[in-house]
Amino acid sequence: MTGGALRASDLFVNVGVICLNFGVTCVFGGLTTRIWIDLTRLMILRQSFSRGFIIGTCCSIALLVASNVAIAQSTPTWTQLSPANSPPARSYLAMTYDPVSGKIIMFGGFDGRRYLNDTWAFDGTTWTHLHTRGLPLARAAAQMAYDAVTQKVVLFGGFNGRNYLGDTWLFDGNTSQWIRVRPAHSPTPVTGPMLFTDPNGHVDVYGGFDGQFYQYSMWQWTGTDWNQLNLPALPFARGLAAVGVNASTGRAVLFGGLADINPVNTWVYNGTTWTEKFPATQPLWVYAGSAAFDANLNAVVLFGGGSGGIDQDTTWKWSSSNWTQVLTTQSPPAREGAGMVYDPLLGHVIVFGGQNDEVPLGDTWELLP
Incomplete structure (x- = not known):
């Protein structure tokens, strides 16, 4: 580093x-x-x-793909929030919305000196440090997602400066405690996996990097074990891709990432099949971009990401078959490795942290319609 x-x-x-x-x-x-x-x-x-x-x-390779940019007709704006309390600045954190507690849960990351293992909750007004027992090991580039079947947040993967991690942890929103589980089967330990809630309510994990290879496998959390899925097609192996789930359709949208082959592509998952899409326009290639569903735009929103060492500050939305750039009246500073989540109680997308030109950030933003 x-x-x-x-x-x-x-x-x-x-x-x-x-x-x-x-x-x-x-x-x-x-x-x-x-x-x-x-x-x-x-x-x-x-x-x-x-x-x-x-x-x-x-x-x-930064794949700079020229395209005619289609501009969304809506004029939403990013607004910086000023919570009474905030987590220390960090990048490559894990963040998701927990319906059980009704709060955004954030874990870990890297603050410029140390890998972190603290847990924070955001209620729309302030960040609260949760003093939980039995914390997961400090790490960055882990991911987590909410499992609607078991009503727990699932955390998997990451890197702690020495090892690629493959442990599985559950966060219980009722008790605000972490639970270490030891499943009989597990994905390969990786950094930068993609975790998301599939249309069936399960947490799925795809890809990541194990220190030698980008992974080309997909697993589903059953509540007690990881089950490898045998699907007819998968996106090209990669890590640090942006993935968001459209709450209206239940479909996951994946874009970009780091890969051994061309990662400038868009894939959509309907719960049984991944399908590559060929939109007329698309974002610049990015890794460690942030994606989440925005009910106001009724679309999966992609923000930021790194591209050949240059962090981005653009906002895009995916609507059924095409990417459209959303011109906001203002934008957070360019960044990669940020957390981005839609909070249904607030009705807004929230972004926290990341890094700009390798400087960790600790700001909180919301996307207003």
Whole structure:
């Protein structure tokens, strides 16, 4: 780690040369690249970047895809909140909404010096530090989601500076306590997995990075064990993708991330099948972007993310078949690794933390219609 903050390269190390078998050549010294990935949809030749980011001994390519940007007709705005109390600044935290407690729950992350294992709850007005017993190990780039079947929040994965983690923890909103579970089966220990609540109410986990490989498997939490799903198709293996679930349709939308092959694609999951979509417009490629459903826009919203070492501050929405950029009257500072959740009691999307140019953030924002 450098600069006192967390890079994606600190979470994803020991990766071999990216896309050697897919027509991508990485050359250090100005990070000049020649890219031929999926020529039917992408051709960028001799694209030079002023700055890249390093993963182990290689580089990850910022796929700068030119597109005609369609602008949403609505004019929502991001508004910074001023809670009476807030968690310390951090990035790559885990955050989700817990219907049992009626609050947003946030855990862990990296504050620029240390991996964290504190738990906080946000009620729309203030953040409260929950002094729970038996905390999970400190970590960053874990993920968590609410399991509607068992009515518990599920936490999985992450990285603590030394190890990739594969332990499973449940948060009980009734008692505000963590419970360590030891399932008979479990996904591979990874950092940057994608966790979400599927249309059946279960928590599913897909992908992540295990220190050598991006994972290409999907598991479902049964309440006592992880069950690997045998699906007809899966998104390309990746980690740190943005995933949000449309509460109206129950469908999960996945975009971007870090991968060994082209991650500039959109996938939709209906509970049984992943389907790749080919929208006319799409966001710039990002990793560690934040996604959540917004009932006001009736769409999954994507905000921020890193792209070749440059953090983004744009807002997009996915509506059935296309991405549309949402021009807000103001926006949070650019960031990656933030937490973003829709709070149905507040009726707004909430964003907390992340990092801008490797500086951890501790601000709270809401997206107003």
